Amino acid sequence: MSEPLTEDLLRELAPQVLGVLVRRFGDFELAEDAVQDALLAAATQWDTEGRPANPRGWLIQVAQRRMADAVRAEVARRRRESTVFAREVPGEASGRDDTLDLYFLCCHPELPPAGAVALTLRAVGGLRTGEIAAAFLVPEPTMAQRISRAKQKLASLPRPFADGATDRARLHAVLQVLYLIFTEGHTSTAGEGLRRADLSAEAIRLTRALHALLPTDSEVTGLLALLLLTDARRAARSGPHGELIPLAEQDRSRWDRAQITEGLRLLTATMPAGLTGPYQIQAAIAGLHGQASHVDDTDWPSVLALYTLLERRTPNPMITLNRAVATAMVHGPAAGLALTDTVAEALARSHRLAAVRGHLHEMAGDPAAAVADYQRAAQQTASTPERDYLLLRAAHLRTGERTQSGDPAARGRITTGG
Known part of the structure; x- marks a missing residue:
């Protein structure tokens, strides 16, 4: 089987790398900037210098360095968190998929449900703010404010975040996010194409992963059945x-x-x-x-x-x-x-x-x-x-x-x- 194109591979790895950074650090804006820098570096270097043997680990290390540079300029608390982060990241390059963890992180119980879902769709699902606004039947500026408030609230919460897989409120929000991502992939709200295969396939993949974690949950099973x-x-x-x-x-x-x-x-x-x-x-x-x-x-x-x-x-x-x-x-x-x-x-x-x-x-x-x-x-x-x-x-x-x-x-x- 041929290797995926660089653009496709980066699209697949981006939420996983973001998950590593945010799950340990909790600062969405800083993590997003670091990931974007790493993706840009990969797009520039890989086509000329060759793709590394471990693309995911490469992106994590580059993003880590970007974050470390920013963290060093901040207060002592940030430097302490950077030390913890640097110690834990090498183990993350082993191949674990953190995307599902990031879904649960975004759906923190301290966030209002609508804000948690919107933030996850934007930060992890890759949907544009306009697409999310259309799904919620609200104006785009309203949705942009909702996402911004959710980011600010999440950044203010104590870290590290607890695992939310057994939290019913978080699970409900994650299911809604997966459902909406699939829906946008199944029939796009805008554009020349009827569907976005990347979104629907990713929603099914993650729902399968969630079903493997919670095989007896009737709603997780029901969502997977619905998507299929x-x-x-x-x-x-x-x-x-x-x-x-x-x-x-x-x-x-x-x-x-x-x-x-x-x-x-x-x-x-x-x-x-x-x-x-x-x-x-x-x-x-x-x-x-x-x-x-x-x-x-x-x-x-x-x-x-x-x-x-x-x-x-x-x-x-x-x-x-x-x-x-x-x-x-x-x-x-x-x-x-x-x-x-x-x-x-x-x-x-x-x-x-x-x-x-x-x-x-x-x-x-x-x-x-x-x-x-x-x-x-x-x-x-x-x-x-x-x-x-x-x-x-x-x-x-x-x-x-x-x-x-x-x-x-x-x-x-x-x-x-x-």
């Missing part, structure tokens, strides 16, 4: 030119049956305790889609029942929007449209509300309203494939070319099973 069942459809979700293919039109022979089987096996293993967690429930919904050989075979009444249960357990406007789609498939588009009205204000910033309403108006035989909603959704999305798809549907309706369509929400984010 959803990722199994990736090959069928886009056409030869990168165009979006909605769930109803996908060639299901291209779905990864091995992943679907693994996901269903994991989900089944959680059943003795009942469907109690949101990731279990969403995995069950994804499992119903995965088991249907054709869109017409989908057990929509069960999908609706599961979304109703999910909404009861974790109220959220996006869940309500997904329930509206399932409601329309069971009780008709008028019932689904009425339900979307209840989240119109909460989802005013999201293009998914208009996209779903466009589909439901199309189902109801109101092409003019559907065209208006599809055009509105196209204006709101920053994703080129989604925008093109929405405009194409509007154009078809304007010219009378009505096409078959399944679950419109399923064409997008992980929460809809796309």
